[in-house]
Amino acid sequence: MAKVITRRALLGGLGASLASPAFANAPELSIRPAPKLLDFSKRLIPSADRLIADANLGGKIGFVVADAMTGQILEAHSPVLPLPPASVAKAITAVYGISALGLEHSFETQVIATGPIEAGVVQGDLVLVGGGDPTLDTNALATLVKALKQKSVMTIKGDFIVYGHGLPYQRMIDPEQPDHLGYNPAVSGLNLNYNRVHFEWKRAGQDFDVSMEARSDRFRPPVKMARMQIIDRKVPVYTYEDAKGVDNWTVARGALGKGGSRWLPVRRPDLYAGEVFQVLARGEGIRLPSPTARSERPEGTVLAAHRSRPLRDVTQGMLKYSTNLTAELIGLSASASRGALPDSLAASGAAMANWMNSELGARRASFQDHSGLSDQSRVSANDMVKALNSVGADGYLKGLMKDVTPLDPKGRPVNDASYGVKAKTGTLNFVSSLAGYVTAPNGKPMTFAIFTADMDRRAAIPKADRERPQGAKGWSRRSRVLQHQLLSRWALQYGD
Numbered sequence: 001m002a003k004v005i006t007r008r009a010l011l012g013g014l015g016a017s018l019a020s021p022a023f024a025n026a027p028e029l030s031i032r033p034a035p036k037l038l039d040f041s042k043r044l045i046p047s048a049d050r051l052i053a054d055a056n057l058g059g060k061i062g063f064v065v066a067d068a069m070t071g072q073i074l075e076a077h078s079p080v081l082p083l084p085p086a087s088v089a090k091a092i093t094a095v096y097g098i099s100a101l102g103l104e105h106s107f108e109t110q111v112i113a114t115g116p117i118e119a120g121v122v123q124g125d126l127v128l129v130g131g132g133d134p135t136l137d138t139n140a141l142a143t144l145v146k147a148l149k150q151k152s153v154m155t156i157k158g159d160f161i162v163y164g165h166g167l168p169y170q171r172m173i174d175p176e177q178p179d180h181l182g183y184n185p186a187v188s189g190l191n192l193n194y195n196r197v198h199f200e201w202k203r204a205g206q207d208f209d210v211s212m213e214a215r216s217d218r219f220r221p222p223v224k225m226a227r228m229q230i231i232d233r234k235v236p237v238y239t240y241e242d243a244k245g246v247d248n249w250t251v252a253r254g255a256l257g258k259g260g261s262r263w264l265p266v267r268r269p270d271l272y273a274g275e276v277f278q279v280l281a282r283g284e285g286i287r288l289p290s291p292t293a294r295s296e297r298p299e300g301t302v303l304a305a306h307r308s309r310p311l312r313d314v315t316q317g318m319l320k321y322s323t324n325l326t327a328e329l330i331g332l333s334a335s336a337s338r339g340a341l342p343d344s345l346a347a348s349g350a351a352m353a354n355w356m357n358s359e360l361g362a363r364r365a366s367f368q369d370h371s372g373l374s375d376q377s378r379v380s381a382n383d384m385v386k387a388l389n390s391v392g393a394d395g396y397l398k399g400l401m402k403d404v405t406p407l408d409p410k411g412r413p414v415n416d417a418s419y420g421v422k423a424k425t426g427t428l429n430f431v432s433s434l435a436g437y438v439t440a441p442n443g444k445p446m447t448f449a450i451f452t453a454d455m456d457r458r459a460a461i462p463k464a465d466r467e468r469p470q471g472a473k474g475w476s477r478r479s480r481v482l483q484h485q486l487l488s489r490w491a492l493q494y495g496d
Helices: 007-018 037-043 048-055 086-101 138-150 269-283 311-321 324-337 345-359 381-391 396-400 455-459 472-494
Strands: 060-067 073-077 108-113 126-129 160-163 196-204 207-213 226-231 238-243 246-252 259-265 301-307 420-428 431-439 445-453
Touching: 048 073, 048 472, 060 381, 060 472, 073 381, 073 472, 086 311, 086 324, 086 345, 086 381, 086 396, 086 420, 086 431, 108 138, 126 269, 138 269, 138 301, 160 269, 196 226, 196 246, 207 226, 311 324, 311 396, 324 345, 345 381, 381 396, 381 431, 381 445, 431 472, 445 472
Parallel strands: 126 160, 226 246
Antiparallel strands: 060 073, 060 445, 108 126, 108 301, 196 207, 196 259, 238 246, 420 431, 431 445
8 A cells, every 4th residue: 555655755755765875965966957856756656546556545535736826726535526525525515504594593493382381371272392402401391391480480371382394304324224323313493312212221130121311411211112021032133113203112132232322213303302201390299191292383472491412513513413403404494495495315315406506506406405424425526625625625514524644544533734624524434535624834824635435345335234244344444544545645746
């Protein structure tokens, strides 16, 4: 495999050679002008073709690196080949959301009453209204409950209603993923804890104690709408059944070991949020009936409201932690603000693709969602670089992206690299991508996109094995090394 070549090491080595005894005195005759040391250094930088061959990925590879100031393409490989962007799609979602909603936009969750409060009793229904907040958690619901208590609410005369139809409901982001993956939850206008429930198991003699909770750092309310049963088997590890709004899970006893925990997806997030709100209210002495879902938003008086942090912060968190639900809710909210409410993630993804093609200079982008979880989305490296350039190398997107530490040829971090990278990563099984901005040692800004995918190997994975398929981890590691070797090459080759 080709090595990372730093200018310091290369020129230091050349300097040592020139100081050796063979070059102690000047030659009597000069055959040709002496080349600059930097010319020698560039000759030793591995070519892109050599780096691709060393990576031994198979499948397809497309990349583009461009001068961020002029847009001039400096180097490219299959630049217009459409490939799955994976979570790099979230970079476009960030721009799509901010351009429609604004950096200071926040998502609001409300509690409204359809009647007045008399002697601590709401004379009507109490409604928990979702506003598409992707960051709503159990702590926030507890704050809403306390606000009700401060208004002396003790119970209600009507129903306790949850409303999550402000955005379209979807049972899971990508139906092609296994049921138990926490990063593939349901989507609706009312969401809680990234629509995940905390499953924990502990040894209790020869058996296990099991809990299903809407856990936060302050609260651990148990939930009944998600249930777990231990079954004497080895595989499959999990099974799932929708029992009229209740998530019925089973887990293989042979997979539990001595104890542990994981987050499982929730398929009815509106009822989940409603149940947790009911449990928290009970803890404050407020009696509420079990929640019922409504598709029409009731009108009434706002008794309490919770607002998320500004979209700037929400988006930055999405890009840092690559939270799929956040991307879907930002994208759906942006599509809704631009016109008719889309009826699905696919429809909203198509709207984002049309916008990218018309507003950001892309030509053939297509999206099935806003998170990149579906492998049916397609973007070329050329279109991605055009979009990133249209936002600007000094624009808000670069500031929201995370710093990416360069890697050496063995995948180890290079903490003293002479160039900087701000980018978004993306990973699916046998799909890996990286796109963003690289600043060369001399300060030259460049925009880049690197997409790699072996779709034949991905398609051959049985659905039950898609969480950790054989060979995918090593393939992703080799892809990451290739990406960083290309970045190292570009920083040295074009950063002068």
